[in-house]
């Protein structure tokens with residue numbers, strides 16, 4: 128509540144209202160990757176800065192987050208960042224290579240590599256820049272749109288940490304689930320713990336809606352999804368609701384948080 132009162136009053140709360148199941152005058156609209164390379168003004172900023180430098184510089188992250196809203200009457204702004212800041216905060220190197228996308232120069236090869244990871248409780252201290260970008264953006268939005276924070280879901284993040292880049296099959300990461308089931312659960316627990324701290328921190332910093340992207344759910348059949356994805360998504364939902372409540376007005380809390388977990392992702396107002 129205290130955090131909420133520090134921000135401008137909402138002028139357009141269409142997305143928040145829809146998320147709570149309340150009536151809206153129009154369907155709220157925002158776009159996947161609404162900040163990005165299709166915008167000349169984004170390319171101009173991007174030409175001068177490395178992708179992760181933009182994420183790590185709150186003024187730049189805020190600037191490109193707001194760019195699409197200056198052009199289109201969107202109902203939400205999604206903070207400019209990437210799901211791969213969690214592996215970075217856990218101590219892994221990630222580069223954004225032009226034309227190639229994200230690349231981990233030293234991905235996880237086997238269970239012994241888990242010892243390379245930083246403790247998940249410490250990871251969030253390295254992500255203060257995301258919290259600062261959210262707080263700045265929420266103020267700059269002046270209540271004209273809802274601010275969305277996000278993270279990757281544990282299986283999706285695990286898949287990148289093992290594959291080291293995008294993959295059509297995720298065969299190495301899937302191989303872990305069969306060959307190293309215990310180590311897979313250990314890794315998923317580390318990512319889950321870091322993600323819970325991270326999402327609660329985002330709410331405290333001013334995020335009003337959270338998206339958890341399970342982008343690589345399609346690589347898991349129903350049983351693997353039930354064993355290696357769903358329990359961690361559920362834990363994130365339960366604990367972020369519980370811990371996020373301290374930073375959230377009561378009427379925005381449990382009753383409006385989504386109860387169901389879909390394969391593509393979870394949206395939690």
Ligand SMILES: Cc1c2[nH]c(c1CCC(=O)O)Cc1[nH]c(c(CCC(=O)O)c1C)Cc1[nH]c(c(CCC(=O)O)c1C)Cc1[nH]c(c(CCC(=O)O)c1C)C2
Nearest residue numbers: 159160161162163178205206207208209210228293340342
């Ligand atoms: C929500 C978000 C994401 N990335 C970016 C944003 C914020 C910007 C916005 O949506 O407006 C910036 C964001 N992230 C990226 C870009 C382009 C990079 C550039 O400008 O150089 C932008 C604008 C780079 C990126 N980052 C990622 C990829 C896919 C790699 C692969 O599997 O082959 C890529 C290409 C990982 C990533 N990143 C994200 C997901 C989940 C959503 C989805 O399923 O697409 C995933 C899987 C999420």
